[in-house]
Amino acid sequence: MGGRLALVSLGVVVLVAGVLAALLSVQLSDSGRREAEKVTRSVAETLAHEPDVAALISLRDSDALQPMVEQILPDADLSFVTIMTPDGIRLTHRNRSEIGDQYLGSRAEALAGQTFTEVYDGTLGPSVRTIAPIRDGGDESGDIVGLVAVGVTLGAVQQDLAARAPLIVLASAAIVGLGVLGAVYVRRSARRVTGSYTPAELSRLVESYETVLHSLREGLVVTDRSGQIVLYNDEAADLLGLPPATSGQVSLDPRDIDMDAGLAEAIASGRRMVEETVVNGERVLLVNQEEARDLAGRRAPERGRVMTLRDRSELQALLGELEGVRTLSDTLRSQTHEHGNRLHALLALLELGRIDEARRLIVASTGDRQELADRLVSDDDDAVVVALLLGKLDEAAERGVRLDLDVAEPTPALPLAAAEAVTVVGNLVDNALDAAATGAEPRWVRAVLREGGGDVVVEVSDSGTGFDPALADPFAFGASTKPAHSPGGRGVGLALVRDIVAAHGGTLQIAQDPTTVRVFLPAAISEVVP
Known part of the structure; x- marks a missing residue:
């Protein structure tokens, strides 16, 4: 049973580690995309409010704009910065050969005076880009004289994610490692508690134990090391005035129960009793109490005491x-x-x-x-x-x-x-x-x-x-x-x-x-x- 439980535990841990790794990857990917949106918007709005940029667009001076853009790209870790006329003619581009060609992407919102961000598949591949209107003089009240598109390709985002992959792998490996240790501990603990019994054997054993326990004509009381009653059968409940016996875990102090004070003290102290006659209420009981024993028959006082009670009232x-x-x-x-x-x-x-x-x-x-x-x-x-x-x-x-x-x-x-x-x-x-x-x-x-x-x-x-x-x-x-x-x-x-x-x-x-x-x-x- 311990091996099967350990395998199940290990399987659950591996599954959890896989799910966590996937979630972490998605989280990092989303985080990279949000970071790209933030950076592109910041750079686009900065350029849009630069008066020199608006003046150079009016002059259609690509030779002056291109060096400015090429300086910004590595500093901001961007994939491209494209400055264009209102009708979409590129004045700058990462590939100089693309200058003068038509810009591929949405421009309607920017022409309406709105800065917006989108994911678009352009000449450099899919990218996260922000498009902002450039007004005359860099003033919000000026006419729109051009547009600027600032973007980061998704490939660059994925490269950043790949750089963080070792962290994900390391975290997953740590979780799996802890899972292996936990599975080994579970297996050893299960073997120590249940021995070599299978779940079916344990189920039959518990059923047999319950049947025997509640079919005995003698009262049976089991106490732990501290003298607390942890188990008793129906006959013991009747003889001692205990609550109805159940299959669940109990812990009762015998001194808190309405029974003969001497008997309660004997149960709590765990003293040895051999065929002692005890009067409890209107009942005359014959009582035996011994230390618990292990499977080998050796005394095991750390496991508590076992008491049997026989009703001699009728006799x-x-x-x-x-x-x-x-x-x-x-x-x-x-x-x-x-x-x-x-x-x-x-x-x-x-x-x-x-x-x-x-x-x-x-x-x-x-x-x-x-x-x-x-x-x-x-x-x-x-x-x-x-x-x-x-x-x-x-x-x-x-x-x-x-x-x-x-x-x-x-x-x-x-x-x-x-x-x-x-x-x-x-x-x-x-x-x-x-x-x-x-x-x-x-x-x-x-x-x-x-x-x-x-x-x-x-x-x-x-x-x-x-x-x-x-x-x-x-x-x-x-x-x-x-x-x-x-x-x-x-x-x-x-x-x-x-x-x-x-x-x-x-x-x-x-x-x-x-x-x-x-x-x-x-x-x-x-x-x-x-």
């Missing part, structure tokens, strides 16, 4: 729903097993006649836990949240943490989808259990679900050490006090809670001593599609 929602179902199933199984054991113990006590102990067992079995379990079968209560809390009772017991539940009756309906409710309540309780389990005795967690001030309030407190003061925002993505090797990721749960609460117009509060997180959700929303 996260399915996992939340699955967690709710699993919790409900485990709770029901645990309750069934527990009730079976207690019924067997109660039956044995009654058969042994130990009525008082049987009574105490019955009273112990009808506490808060049983009350919550009974709500699972109520159509008016939030069964998913109740089942989740009951499941957390068993988990807390296994971890050596006392979990106190304070759930208003009837159970306040969270204005959230089932999966969102599990995410909010589950993450808050899980974080509290983690904090309490690693803290000092007594280890406890308290979860409150109530209504107040037009809001549904979820409040979770624990006996742990509290939030790290170094964390500017405990709800920011990546903010965590867990060890780096903690299973399930770090700094994601509370970020999900923040985004869900914000999406439903709620607010969050945190407090210390004891560590407490409060979620306020508007209770006005009466129906949420799960």
Whole structure:
């Protein structure tokens, strides 16, 4: 492709040089003709106003006029100066043999008192000549006593042009030379950019690239060395809230786009990311970012960075729903097993006649836990949240943490989808259990679900050490006090809670001593599609 482009460029340059040379020749020719007209007119008018010339014409004194004319010719670089009578009889001529013959050329305008210039083919060949009337005494008011014709042959003009031809040739050669250098540069540049691809191959390559780019189910973002977004596909535009993807050149600063601040900074800085979970708005994204590579597979950081994004929002929602179902199933199984054991113990006590102990067992079995379990079968209560809390009772017991539940009756309906409710309540309780389990005795967690001030309030407190003061925002993505090797990721749960609460117009509060997180959700929303 580079060779063909270079040849085309060189051909264009040669053509332009030829056209410029032709235009320059025409320009010089016109310039020579205008110069001839100017000189002939000046000399003709000078002679016409010379009183001695008018007097000599009246005397028909060719012997006196001819030497005067022959002196003027070389000084003014003229081809001829012909002085004649009004009826056209030559009194002077370059060829003395032509003296006394009839002048060939137009005389009417001069006889009418006008000085004029024309191109005429006379005895010396085609010439540019100016004819002026000569008046008696050289005065404008005198009678016309003769005429003077001053001319330069076109051959002389062409000779002058030929003298300038080397300049034209030199200029054309310089242009062609520059064109050759430009063609060589274009060829090398084209090869460096396109390799050995032909235009047809490049066209097919671009079509394939566009097809693949916009057909990917993953988001793809390419940034340059300065961290500006220069390329992205349709999926990336949807995931990050970018303008619709186009085939043209773009340059977007990720920090100017309405996206998660941490993600925008990661894109701008180009830091390496491997399977990192990022919360962007209501989406949970799995992000990878690497340095660009060249055709040989070598890292090429000067070419920018490549980021891929996968949407885990649907998977996260399915996992939340699955967690709710699993919790409900485990709770029901645990309750069934527990009730079976207690019924067997109660039956044995009654058969042994130990009525008082049987009574105490019955009273112990009808506490808060049983009350919550009974709500699972109520159509008016939030069964998913109740089942989740009951499941957390068993988990807390296994971890050596006392979990106190304070759930208003009837159970306040969270204005959230089932999966969102599990995410909010589950993450808050899980974080509290983690904090309490690693803290000092007594280890406890308290979860409150109530209504107040037009809001549904979820409040979770624990006996742990509290939030790290170094964390500017405990709800920011990546903010965590867990060890780096903690299973399930770090700094994601509370970020999900923040985004869900914000999406439903709620607010969050945190407090210390004891560590407490409060979620306020508007209770006005009466129906949420799960």
